[in-house]
Amino acid sequence: MWDRSLVRAVFTTVSVIVLVAGLVVFVSSRDGARVADVPGSALAQTKTPEQLYGPEIKLPPEAVRTARRFIQTAVLRQDTAASWALVTPKERAGTSQAQWDRGDMPVVPYPRKGFSGARFNVIRSRQRDVLIQVLLSSHTLGVKPTTDFLELVPSGGRWLVTYWAPQGQNPPLPSATP
Numbered sequence: 078m079w080d081r082s083l084v085r086a087v088f089t090t091v092s093v094i095v096l097v098a099g100l101v102v103f104v105s106s107r108d109g110a111r112v113a114d115v116p117g118s119a120l121a122q123t124k125t126p127e128q129l130y131g132p133e134i135k136l137p138p139e140a141v142r143t144a145r146r147f148i149q150t151a152v153l154r155q156d157t158a159a160s161w162a163l164v165t166p167k168e169r170a171g172t173s174q175a176q177w178d179r180g181d182m183p184v185v186p187y188p189r190k191g192f193s194g195a196r197f198n199v200i201r202s203r204q205r206d207v208l209i210q211v212l213l214s215s216h217t218l219g220v221k222p223t224t225d226f227l228e229l230v231p232s233g234g235r236w237l238v239t240y241w242a243p244q245g246q247n248p249p250l251p252s253a254t255p
Contacts, residue, residue, distance in 0.1 A: 131204025140207045140229045140236040144197070147227070147238045148211070153189045154180050165230065165239040184241050185225070191217025206230055210244070 143163055151160035158178040161169075170183045180186075193216040200208040207229045214222040228240035 130206040134202055134204055136199055136202045137236065143229060143236045144209060144227055148195050151184045152187050153192060154186050163238055165237045167239050185243055187213045187223060188220050191215040191220045
């Protein structure tokens, strides 16, 4: 079969084409900008934190006020009706306002009795998203401190809570969608 010149010519041509295609793929994969520009490629869909959340900013005082008010009203269940206005529809997760007002909401509570405070550790503070790790502590025996994640997004000139969950719960970190 190798004695035929046509078979050798086809084999040689296919080999050269495969070699050139392999070199093109190799060189393209070494230059991330070219691969990322290809529509539909996995790298084209990868976004930087700046693209997702905007530029870094100083933690807005309004976001801190919303976080403190949310903890007081929703997490400690002191005024659940007031907390309705502090959250996005995503955080409400299909809960009606009547259910929310009764305390039947997708917000993990913390016992009000013995609550001694909340400390914040800013994970990110960007133009379109603030993520805070919250340590809730108690001075009452038997009430353990918890670490939770609180995410806020700007909406209508104010900051709203879009995520609240204990650390280690699924999903482990909030998504960037409001």
